[in-house]
Amino acid sequence: MNSKIMSDNMVGVLGAGSFGTAVANILAKNRQVLLYARNPATATEIQTTRISSGQHISDAIRVTHNLEEVAKNCNVIFPVVPSANFRELILQLAPHLRPYHMMIHGTKGLDLQIPENRGSNFVLTKDHVSTMSEIIRKETVVVRVGCMAGPNLASELSTGHPAATVIASPFTEVIHEGKALLRSENFQVYGNADLRGVELCGVLKNIIAIASGILSGLGLGENSRGLLVSRGLVEMIYLGQALGGEISSFIGLAGIGDLVATATSTNSRNYTLGYKIAKGKSLEEALAEMDEVAEGINTIKIIKQLADSQGLKPLITETLHKIIFDGMTPENGVNFLMRQQSNIDIDFL
Amino acid sequence: MESISPDYVKKKYEPIVRGGINEWPVVALSRNRDEFIEEVARESIKRIKLQASSRDALMEELETTVFREKLRVKRNPWAVDPEDDGDFLKSVKERLLQISQSNNNEEKDQKLDEILEEIVIRYASEIAGNFKKSRYRMARSIVTFGFARLLNASRARGFWSIFSTQYTLQDKINITGEVDQLRKLAKKGTIVMVPTHFSNLDSILIGWVINALGLPAFIYGAGLNLFNIKVISYFLNSLGAYKVDRRKKNLLYLETLKAYSSLAMQRGCHSLFFPGGTRSRSGKIESRLKLGLLSTAIEAQRVNYQKGKRDSLEKIFVVPVTLNYNFVLEAPSLIRQYLRLQGQERYYVENDEYSTSYKISAFLVKFFTKGSDISVSIGQAMDVLGNYVDEHGESYDQNGRVIDTQEYFTIDGKVISQNEQREDEYTRMLSERIVEEFHKINKVFASHLVAFTAFVIFKKRYPKLDLYNLLRLPEEDLIIDYDEFRQCFQSVLTKVHSMYNEGKLNVSPYLTGDPDQIIKHGLKNVGMYHSKRPLVRNKEGDITTQDLHVLFYYHNRLDGYELENYVR
DSSP states (O other): OOHHHHHTSEEEEEOOSHHHHHHHHHHTTTSOEEEEOSSHHHHHHHHHHOEETTEEOOTTEEEESOHHHHHHHEEEEEEOOOHHHHHHHHHHHGGGOOTTOEEEEOOOOOEEOOOSSOOTTOOOOGGGEEOHHHHHHHHSSOOEEEEEESSOOHHHHTTTOSEEEEEEOSOHHHHHHHHHHHOBTTEEEEEESOHHHHHHHHHHHHHHHHHHHHHHHTTOHHHHHHHHHHHHHHHHHHHHHHTTOOHHHHTSIIIIIHHHHHHHOTTOHHHHHHHHHHTTOOHHHHHHTOSSOOHHHHHHHHHHHHHHHHTOOOHHHHHHHHHHHSOOOHHHHHHHHHHOOOOOSOOOO | OOOSSOOOOOOOOOOOOSSOGGGOHHHHHHHTHHHHHHHHHHHHHHHHHHHSOSHHHHHHHHHHHHHHHHHHHHHSOOTTSOTTHHHHHHHHHHHHHHHHHOOOHHHHHHHHHHHHHHHHHHHHHHHSOOOOHHHHHHHHHIIIIIHHHHHHHHHSOSGGGGGOOSOOHHHHEEEEESHHHHHHHHHHSEEEEEEOOOOTTHHHHHHHHHHHTTOOOOEEEEEGGGGGSHHHHHHHHHHTEEEEOTTOOSHHHHHHHHHHHHHHHHTTOOEEOOTTSSOOSSSSOOSSOOHHHHHHHHHHHHHHHHTTOOSGGGOEEEEEEEEEESOOTTHHHHHHHHHHHHHSOOOOOOOOSOOSHHHHHHHHHHHHHTOOOEEEEEOOOBOTTSOBBOTTSOEEOTTSOEEOGGGGGBSSSSOBOOOHHHHHHHHHHHHHHHHHHHHHHOEEOHHHHHHHHHHHHHHHHOTTSOHHHHHTOOGGGOEEOHHHHHHHHHHHHHHHHHHHHTTSOEEOGGGSSOHHHHHHHHHHHTTTTSSSOSSEEOTTSOEEOSOHHHHHHHHHTTTTSOGGGGOO
16 A cells, blocks of 8 residues: 555664564565664674574675664564563653654563552453553554564574464554565465454464473373364363454464464474473473463463452363362373363353 | 432532633634635644545545435425525536546646535535624523522412522522532633433533533534524524534534544533434433544644644543433423334434424423423543543553653654554443443432332343333233332342442432332422323322333433343
């Protein structure tokens, strides 16, 4: 539409982790990219070595540690930082943002805000749990918000194998912009108007990915994984609906597509974490061995709290919570799940 | 009435003048009425053709319109409908038939365009208001003077009291909230006022409020059904109302209506419409708004920006307003309709409880002589994206940073682009903001609170019953021990006050002091002139209801605040 005007502008990527770097590299095929790294030393290092999170970065990428510079030069910004740092980053960026900015985030986590002075009859509701797009909407003047989700393992994206992603936003102009910026040979971009649903897909599938890692760690074979992926999807839909997503998004690229990739790949952080736990590592030990954040752990915590207060019964999530935080052994966890009888295969369509 | 708390401040507002009545945009609009109708028609035709872009699509749209209109004439005729409706539709139908048999495409297009124009002009002239300066002045004085007389006659006893000036309408109707800001902004930009809608009285009440605040006349959308009644029709016409016919749901009509509203706003006419569309059947504050007319505010703002009108003088300000009553005359029939609609989906006629001038006059007399106090809360003005604005018309984000509203219509901060889907989404966002503001400025009356508490007690007493079975409970099961009631009431009251301190709602001055007094005040006022009272104390002093349906209706006013958790 206005691609001519836009082409003069750089695109911003916030976060130089492995996924942020991969996204920056994809964008760099179409545009000049300004990549933000929080730490000035890291930014300088990436700028000179041209290596970020183990990936070579394109010549079209410039690195900065100045948020104002990103907001000034880029009309479209992709925040790709862990959910734990997301709100803080957005708050720092907020004074520089203007209503014309568009933001498409790639963070697959949730944010829990519990009020400090809560009364005795405080009940945790979904109002206390925000998706990343809600943080942007709440803390900034930016309204044209979207997310990017799908089977996008960072390590594979850098190889240029065929892949695809979903851009979700209630604004079609955001989807168009996302497509124009990301689309390249061997990388397809789909659109979806159900922003919340797609965000929840990306968030909830991490839980199942941890469970899948546990199955592999225990050496339980592929039949069990088929069982897990299928029942896991049912649980994702159950939770997703309770949190306000639409079913249809869960059977799309960001739902089942991402679930299959993350639940079977040794490159997936959440899968790897589950694998280590099944091998007898404690959570602390497993986390210490990993470079980057596995969002699934935080998600399990939040969903467990929410489920308890709202009377939801997500079996797989609750069992994982017991394994990870309450000392249940992975074997007992699997046994526990296998004793649960469920007669109906599909009850959500 | 015994005062248990300081009364509202009575204040007189001088009319604000923007060049005098002759320069009011609404006067200019009526002076050039024919020209304006033509402009509306041209704009509507442009819009309709965008949506029905091919010959076949246009043909189909016209046929659908005629079909639906014929159905309306047959099934649901109103006195206000023009007598030649039937003949007109018949002629259009015959011409459409001829066109469909023709092979000459050029001729076909020409004839379809002719029909389209005829229909659209017909609609536009029906919608267009008939504002007259002289009649406006007169109607204004009748409303203020006449109603004040009624009021005095009923309050101060005795024949001569009809000439008393002891009471004015402002004793009865308390206007609170951001009045000064509204008056300042009305001088600068274009106001779009969006009130809640509970009663047929609202249309007239809000007309009075606008005048009492010294604001220039607004154009406002009033249900066509109100024009069935001669007296009301006279007032509404004089006050600048335009007509909205909810029976007509065809594309041609809707586009014409939207074009009318949008163009009037672009010309700087202050506007008012009820964003809920119809009166709230349930008695709940509107939670879902009709987006059609609302979208015209966003469109008009964008068009103004496209024309380079950048300063706050051309800015559109959205002002939410809640009308708070102790008593809604239509409550029994509204709640019946609501329950019927909820119970089973079925076609129902847009009916009209006030079909005659006699009934409506009786209603007005009853209201002004007996009805209890009414309060009107004026909300803080927002830009079309729902950001608060200050009295200079500047928009602010939540951290107090100035926002340039124009930038929402660009993707680079410079070039304004037209994007319908974007504006649809903005409309939805604006509607959510308005609903949020409604809840914030809604004024909780003692009567609402007693009704709410009592109904929730019943609901919690029978947790297994669904709403319909609950409403069928026999009288003997509907008694609440006064002490139990008082305890629950106090618990909810405490929560209401703490929510008030957090700015989540507004409270009536009568809601302070001794709880027993508040309950007494509430019981006295809740639905006070229904033949069956929603809430009374029986001989034993306990709380009971004579009409659970109506109690449910008044209880609904406080729905959506999650106060039910505090009834224990």
